[in-house]
Amino acid sequence: METIKIQGTDDTPSVVLDPQNKVFEIGGRSMPEDVNAFYQPIIDWVEKNIPQIDDKIVFVFKMDYFNTASSKMLLDILVKLEDLYSDGKEIVVHWYYNEDDEDMMEAGEEYADIVDLPFEIKELDD
Numbered sequence: 001m002e003t004i005k006i007q008g009t010d011d012t013p014s015v016v017l018d019p020q021n022k023v024f025e026i027g028g029r030s031m032p033e034d035v036n037a038f039y040q041p042i043i044d045w046v047e048k049n050i051p052q053i054d055d056k057i058v059f060v061f062k063m064d065y066f067n068t069a070s071s072k073m074l075l076d077i078l079v080k081l082e083d084l085y086s087d088g089k090e091i092v093v094h095w096y097y098n099e100d101d102e103d104m105m106e107a108g109e110e111y112a113d114i115v116d117l118p119f120e121i122k123e124l125d126d
Contacts, residue, residue, distance in 0.1 A: 001049050004042065012038055013063065017045055019053050026077075027062030027096075030070035039073035046080045056090040057081075062124065063097075063104055075111065082115040092118040099123050 001019050008014030013028035032038040050057060059081060066074060078093065085091045095108030105121060112119035 001052060002045070004045055013066075015042060017042070017049070019049060022055060022058075024057060025060040025062065026074075027060070027064075029064050030066040030074075032070070035069040035073050039070075039076070043073070043076055043080060046077060046084075050081070050084050050089065050091075051087075056092070058092050058094055060094045061096065061108070063107070064101075065104075066107075071107070075114065078111055078115045078117065082117050085117050092120065095119065095121045096124045097121070 003020065004015055004017040006012070006015040008028040010029065012032045013026050013030045016023050016025045018024070026042075061074070063074075081091050081093065093112075095111065097104035097108060105123075108119070108121040112121065
């Protein structure tokens with residue numbers, strides 16, 4: 001099973017999808033020029049690979065900022081996870097936000113309301 005590791009930039013988040021080490025994380029700033037080109041391989045990976053993983057999946061989001069187009073793609077990822085969860089896959093989402101970042105906390109709360117997934121919203125420890 002392939003691993004995806006994308007180094008974050010000023011415009012794109014870092015992404016680690018590493019089933020061998022049980023790391024599933026997206027974090028940083030997300031405002032890529034072409035959101036489809038950036039996120040579609042991630043969505044495809046989730047759809048193809050998560051069903052093959054036997055262990056509990058903790059999918060982590062540590063976003064500093066995302067634009068409107070990215071918010072739709074993040075929701076698409078969460079909906080894929082929700083579909084797998086409803087099929088019996090053990091999945092929990094950890095949404096982290098910085099202490100003073102009310103917008104990211106609220107974004108996590110909104111996503112938690114939209115998808116039917118175990119969702120933990122946590123303040124980042126420095």
